[in-house]
Amino acid sequence: MGRLIAAEYRKIFTTKLWWALLIPAAIIALVFAWGGSALGALQDEAETLGGSLPLAFVTFAYGYNFATIFGLIFGATSLTGELRHKTITTSYLTGSSRGAVLAAKLFTYTTIGALYGIICAITGTIGSAIGDEVPAFGAWTQLMLASILVMIMWVLLGVGVGALIGNQVGAVVSLIVYVLVVERVLAPVMNNQGMENVVPYLPYQSAANTTMELAVRLLFGNLPGDLAGDSDTPQVERGIRTVLLLNHVPDWWTNGVIFAVWALVLGIIGWLVARRRDIT
Amino acid sequence: MQDGSGRIVVNNLSKTFGRVNAVQNLSFQVEPGSVTGFLGPNGAGKTTTLRMLLGLVTPTAGHATINGQPFNHLGNPGRVVGAVLEAQGFHPKRSARDHLRVYTAAMGLPDQRADEVLHLVGLREASHRSAGAFSLGMKQRLALATALLGDPQVLVLDEPANGLDPEGIAWLRGFLRSFAGSGRTVLVSSHLLAEIEQTIDQVVIISRGQTMFYGKLDDLRGTQQGQVLVEAGNPEALTNALRGAGLTNISPTQHGNRLAVTGATARQIGDLAFQAGTPIYWLQEERADLEQMFFRLTSGQYSGAPLPGQQPPQQLPPQQMPQQMPPQQYQQGTPSGGFPQQGTPSGGFPQQGTPSGGFPQQGYQQPPPPQQQPPQQGWPQQGGWGGNA
Numbered sequence: 001m002g003r004l005i006a007a008e009y010r011k012i013f014t015t016k017l018w019w020a021l022l023i024p025a026a027i028i029a030l031v032f033a034w035g036g037s038a039l040g041a042l043q044d045e046a047e048t049l050g051g052s053l054p055l056a057f058v059t060f061a062y063g064y065n066f067a068t069i070f071g072l073i074f075g076a077t078s079l080t081g082e083l084r085h086k087t088i089t090t091s092y093l094t095g096s097s098r099g100a101v102l103a104a105k106l107f108t109y110t111t112i113g114a115l116y117g118i119i120c121a122i123t124g125t126i127g128s129a130i131g132d133e134v135p136a137f138g139a140w141t142q143l144m145l146a147s148i149l150v151m152i153m154w155v156l157l158g159v160g161v162g163a164l165i166g167n168q169v170g171a172v173v174s175l176i177v178y179v180l181v182v183e184r185v186l187a188p189v190m191n192n193q194g195m196e197n198v199v200p201y202l203p204y205q206s207a208a209n210t211t212m213e214l215a216v217r218l219l220f221g222n223l224p225g226d227l228a229g230d231s232d233t234p235q236v237e238r239g240i241r242t243v244l245l246l247n248h249v250p251d252w253w254t255n256g257v258i259f260a261v262w263a264l265v266l267g268i269i270g271w272l273v274a275r276r277r278d279i280t
Numbered sequence: 281m282q283d284g285s286g287r288i289v290v291n292n293l294s295k296t297f298g299r300v301n302a303v304q305n306l307s308f309q310v311e312p313g314s315v316t317g318f319l320g321p322n323g324a325g326k327t328t329t330l331r332m333l334l335g336l337v338t339p340t341a342g343h344a345t346i347n348g349q350p351f352n353h354l355g356n357p358g359r360v361v362g363a364v365l366e367a368q369g370f371h372p373k374r375s376a377r378d379h380l381r382v383y384t385a386a387m388g389l390p391d392q393r394a395d396e397v398l399h400l401v402g403l404r405e406a407s408h409r410s411a412g413a414f415s416l417g418m419k420q421r422l423a424l425a426t427a428l429l430g431d432p433q434v435l436v437l438d439e440p441a442n443g444l445d446p447e448g449i450a451w452l453r454g455f456l457r458s459f460a461g462s463g464r465t466v467l468v469s470s471h472l473l474a475e476i477e478q479t480i481d482q483v484v485i486i487s488r489g490q491t492m493f494y495g496k497l498d499d500l501r502g503t504q505q506g507q508v509l510v511e512a513g514n515p516e517a518l519t520n521a522l523r524g525a526g527l528t529n530i531s532p533t534q535h536g537n538r539l540a541v542t543g544a545t546a547r548q549i550g551d552l553a554f555q556a557g558t559p560i561y562w563l564q565e566e567r568a569d570l571e572q573m574f575f576r577l578t579s580g581q582y583s584g585a586p587l588p589g590q591q592p593p594q595q596l597p598p599q600q601m602p603q604q605m606p607p608q609q610y611q612q613g614t615p616s617g618g619f620p621q622q623g624t625p626s627g628g629f630p631q632q633g634t635p636s637g638g639f640p641q642q643g644y645q646q647p648p649p650p651q652q653q654p655p656q657q658g659w660p661q662q663g664g665w666g667g668n669a
Binding site: 094 | 331337368383
């Protein structure tokens with residue numbers, strides 16, 4: 001297994017895709033954290049409130065939902081790229097079993113997902129520091145750790161769906177359309193149809209809500225002096241949660257568990273399907 | 281556990297894709313120390329069979345083993361079997377060396393092995409170039425290098441000559457001979473018998489997914505008796521004399537008074553004609569022709585419509601084909617070259633004392649040792665080697 005994992009790393013690092021997709025993800029994390037941080041530190045506002053508003057929590061979490069798409073695409077190319085270039089034949093001919101080759105792939109891509117998440121956490125922190133300052137260290141670290149886990153799950157989900165679909169273009173396009181269009185339309189419609197308790201169980205919703213719910217929670221837990229004790233603050237938080245469709249959403253970690261189940265289930269299904277697929 | 285024999289056993293293998301029976305109940309065995317040709321026309325099921333042997337396609341029925349084990353029980357299969365398959369590829373942006381290093385890692389080999397095999401197949405100079413920029417022949421060499429990485433005991437090649445230049449083909453033949461000569465096993469598929477005739481010891485011929493012949497090449501030759509074509513001044517008298525001598529397998533040919541006599545030698549017929557008092561104007565001995573037999577064994581599948589004035593080969597009495605089908609008609613799709621030539625100035629077949637269009641009957645040249653191939657060997661570069669089953 002160690003040999004197959006080493007082979008997978010060589011496959012990844014001898015081509016350019018891994019950094020070509022990592023760069024935009026890292027830039028998005030940086031820009032959104034920077035913007036939120038700078039916005040929260042506008043001088044008049046900060047003077048009125050008695051301190052900077054840690055908006056970077058929420059803007060980072062919002063932008064991160066776009067950054068994760070690059071991790072998802074990277075995952076989706078793992079097996080489909082081999083099918084497309086027909087290197088899968090050699091991979092299967094040199095591995096002890098298909099199951100082992102695919103398991104090595106899942107493991108390797110999980111670690112690359114962690115790399116993506118860590119790099120985005122670093123650039124997000126840098127962006128936040130450029131805008132104003134990094135918000136409360138413990139809270140910020142918590143959000144970063146959650147975002148790294150979400151990225152890992154996205155990459156894993158991408159590997160699974162790619163293995164399931166097989167065709168590279170088909171897998172990448174389906175995933176992008178689903179994430180950027182289908183759920184963004186479906187979620188508000190379902191909310192209006194009285195299915196707001198179902199919506200958090202959709203894969204993209206559960207992923208986005210993991211970081212978003214945590215970010216909103218951390219934002220209101222780390223308000224500057226005057227706002228922290230204000231009697232209107234709980235009402236403002238409810239209002240913001242309504243705008244962000246977080247009203248009926250469970251705790252951030254529950255969302256994380258739901259999304260992890262999605263990623264694991266799709267990863268395993270992809271593994272099972274790819275194990276049986278004839279390579280012709 | 282593996283028995284270490286290097287033997288390939290294919291046992292009642294069948295594969296159905298939807299309604300198509302790609303392979304039906306195929307059985308054969310490939311012995312170590314020999315090169316076995318796996319022959320059949322395009323679409324006969326060769327590639328599917330090889331892929332089932334290599335665990336890439338799951339058989340509908342039957343099984344195939346290498347070293348007494350199915351492929352997925354070989355442990356580190358790259359150390360046992362190397363394969364060059366048609367649907368085997370390279371990432372276009374990955375260099376040849378990096379490509380090989382992926383698989384040295386997978387097999388647990390030292391990285392210098394990648395450079396060794398690149399040197400072996402003559403790609404050392406191109407090792408840092410992207411595989412996407414390679415020519416077809418270079419890709420084929422890289423595929424062979426990949427197959428040889430694990431220093432395997434068994435080599436499986438699907439139409440390996442595709443895209444190789446004449447020098448490359450000659451090199452490949454020599455390589456396969458010496459590979460098998462060291463006691464290892466080679467199974468090589470082709471849709472052209474002439475392409476691998478001098479390389480192989482035994483042959484499996486399939487058509488429509490079924491085995492048509494399996495055995496030694498010499499045994500295949502032995503299945504068909506040679507014949508003698510004779511033109512006598514008095515055919516009736518000669519026929520009677522032949523019958524009197526127990527030679528009853530006599531058939532007229534389309535060519536005037538000529539007779540085709542099976543199971544006799546030219547000398548016998550000359551003696552009998554002399555006793556019968558009839559002159560002989562023309563006499564020719566024809567030996568069994570592998571190419572013809574290959575046509576007969578595999579005829580019918582996906583055959584094209586006959587050209588004007590040409591009868592489809594499978595409808596001809598096989599013994600008479602050389603007369604009725606001038607060699608040029610076999611060269612459709614081979615615009616230049618044709619078959620290996622030895623001193624035949626214009627696109628013909630190698631002829632050995634046969635006045636009318638003979639087919640290759642004996643080895644034209646012994647396979648040379650690797651990389652010592654005289655350049656003048658005329659192998660077709662295009663067309664004739666193309667396609668795949």
